[in-house]
Amino acid sequence: MIDLDEVSVSLGHVTLLAPVSATVGSGEVLVIRGRNGTGKSTLLRAMAGVRAPTSGTVRIGDNIVTERDRRFRRRVAAMIGLPPIAPDLTVEDHTLLVASTWLDDSQAATRLAGEVLEEFGLTPLANRFPHELSSGQMQLFGLGLLLSRPFEVLIVDEPEQRLDPEHVEVVISALRARRDRGATLVIATHNSLLAEQLADHTLWLGEAA
Secondary structure (H helix, E strand, O other): OEEEEEEEEEEOOEEEEEEEEEEEOOOOEEEEEOOOOOOHHHHHHHHHOOOOOOEEEEEEOOEEOOOOOHHHHHHEEEEOOOOOOOOOOOHHHHHHHHHHHHOOOHHHHHHHHHHHHHHOOOHHHOOOOHHHOOHHHHHHHHHHHHOOOOOOEEEEEOOOOOOOHHHHHHHHHHHHHHHHOOOEEEEEOOOHHHHHHHOOEEEEOOOOO
16 A cells, blocks of 8 residues: 655755655554654655655555645545644534535535544534644544544554543544554554554664664
8 A cells, every 4th residue: 555665855965864665555554663853754744745755755556645636635644743723613613624525425524523523532622612622632633633534544643642641542542443444554653552552564763762
């Protein structure tokens, strides 16, 4: 499903990502680990099509990654940092908007939005505005938006950020459920439990620690 062939990213004379290669099969989970500054987020951006590699290639399926390709955007969902939000829309509004954008059936969109809110414990917060959420609730909200649409490949950067151990377990469960439904996952994380619970393959950037 995903093939990384000597992918590197530089900015002038600064190397943001040293050359890296990996292969991930359909329905598998690749966990990317390493110290801050080793290029984890940069690699995810290259895989999500928002940053072109300086050298090497990223392929998803048989296609070179490009965010300009509608088929690629439908196939790949990515969260690298919190998503953009509208201050005048509630949590429920945002979730339903994303689901409705991707699903033609309004009832299916409403059902998916409700299921995601329930999954992340956000149903009691459905009528709040984003600025009324705590940092941990905002992280769960962002993940909920990510999962409120169909995808074949899920790319997510440090989903455990700002979360206590109980909610990290909630995230692990949600990601495992998508893997079990056949999605291919790429996750950058510092969380050892998340890595142990989900990884089929682990890619260390820099020296393993």
